[in-house]
Amino acid sequence: MEYSSEVLSKIKAESYVSKKVQMQGIEHKGLFAIEKILKDEIVSISGGVILSKEEFEKIYSGSSDHAYYIAENFLICPLNPVNPSDDWRMNHCCEPNCGVKGQIIFVAIKDIEVGEELTFDYAMTETDPDYSFPLSCKKSICRNKFTGNDFKIKEVQEKYKGYFSVYVQDKIDKLEGN
Numbered sequence: 506m507e508y509s510s511e512v513l514s515k516i517k518a519e520s521y522v523s524k525k526v527q528m529q530g531i532e533h534k535g536l537f538a539i540e541k542i543l544k545d546e547i548v549s550i551s552g553g554v555i556l557s558k559e560e561f562e563k564i565y566s567g568s569s570d571h572a573y574y575i576a577e578n579f580l581i582c583p584l585n586p587v588n589p590s591d592d593w594r595m596n597h598c599c600e601p602n603c604g605v606k607g608q609i610i611f612v613a614i615k616d617i618e619v620g621e622e623l624t625f626d627y628a629m630t631e632t633d634p635d636y637s638f639p640l641s642c643k644k645s646i647c648r649n650k651f652t653g654n655d656f657k658i659k660e661v662q663e664k665y666k667g668y669f670s671v672y673v674q675d676k677i678d679k680l681e682g683n
């Protein structure tokens with residue numbers, strides 16, 4: 506069985522995004538609450554294309570701000586890597602209000618008020634030691650620089666217990682002393 510090009514052209518979003526969430530912003534794009542969201546409510550579920558590490562590195566030249574690992578050697582990537590659907594726009598924050606359940610489900614980790622930006626800590630999904638970028642969360646506890654090794658930081662592990670992706674939690678469990 507194969508989807509016809511007509512059916513494919515109708516598929517605009519590959520993911521679930523809560524109706525309480527909307528993408529806003531021009532230069533700084535992000536997801537914002539347009540209705541109050543309660544702790545543990547699902548805010549989005551990623552859908553997209555599953556690529557092996559090998560395929561991913563060929564297509565993305567090795568890095569992407571959006572794709573993330575869901576299992577050893579497998580990543581979930583946006584259907585459209587140039588213009589990803591809204592759920593892929595959730596930004597990093599060192600004091601986030603969202604976290605991960607399973608591999609692809611994003612939930613609120615505290616009540617979120619109308620107008621608040623939805624954020625998660627990329628340490629919840631990212632373990633690539635070569636991936637890093639400067640942070641400017643404007644929070645007193647900002648780590649200043651994100652790296653794919655942040656999931657190894659004890660305070661980070663304790664802070665987000667229960668909200669790491671299964672893929673990252675497995676890696677934490679295998680670290681010495683855990």
Ligand SMILES: [Zn+2]
Binds near residue numbers: 599642644647
């Ligand atoms: Zn920060």
